[in-house]
Amino acid sequence: MIALTLILCAFIAATGVLVIVLPARANDLARLFADQIGLWVATGIRAVLGLGLLATAGESKAPMLLRILGLIILINAIVMPILGLDRHRRLINWWLARPRKIEIICGAAAFVLGVVLIYVIL
Numbered sequence: 001m002i003a004l005t006l007i008l009c010a011f012i013a014a015t016g017v018l019v020i021v022l023p024a025r026a027n028d029l030a031r032l033f034a035d036q037i038g039l040w041v042a043t044g045i046r047a048v049l050g051l052g053l054l055a056t057a058g059e060s061k062a063p064m065l066l067r068i069l070g071l072i073i074l075i076n077a078i079v080m081p082i083l084g085l086d087r088h089r090r091l092i093n094w095w096l097a098r099p100r101k102i103e104i105i106c107g108a109a110a111f112v113l114g115v116v117l118i119y120v121i122l
Contacts, residue, residue, distance in 0.1 A: 001051075001052050001055045001056065002052075002055075002056050002059075002121065004048065004052055005049065005052030005053060005055070005056050005121060006118060006121060006122070008045065008048065008049045008052065009049075009114050009117040009118045009121065010114060010118065011114070012110055012111075012113055012114035012117070013110070013111050013113075013114025013115050013118070014114070015029070015107075015110055015114075016106075016107045016108060016109070016110030016111030016112070016113070016114060017107070017111055018107070019103055019104070019106065019107030019110065020103075020104055020107040020108065020111070023100065023103055026103075026107070027096055030092055030095055030096060031092070031096070033088075033092060034088075034089050034092050035085075036085055038088075039080065039081060039085055039088045040081070042080070042088075043077050043080055043081050044077075046073050046074070046076055046077035046080070047074060047077040047078075049070075049073050050070045050071070050072075050073035050074030050075075050076075050077055051070070051074065052070070053066045053067070053069050053070030053073065053117075054066070054067060054070035054071070054074070056121050057070060060120050060121050061119070061120045061121075062120045065120065066117075066120060066121070069117075
């Protein structure tokens, strides 16, 4: 489970870099999740990441941080399918409408979050 969680954390960091360096590609990636299958794939990714953070928390450098983040992500994985595809699409469209400066800030935050999670887990 640790390896899978580390891979997902690396994906978070890589996505942050993608948002900064190639924003059009990042937006194309976000659009892939705009249908019913995308909603379920995103839910699965969130669930695995949340459970992975919870599972690795005990052996990490910051167990409380990983437990809190894991619970937040897991709750998000449960709630998003309940809210439905329309809400999911509106969130994607909201993200795609953000100004470039906000994209850069969010991309940097995603990169830092991914790297910090990898550090804390290792």
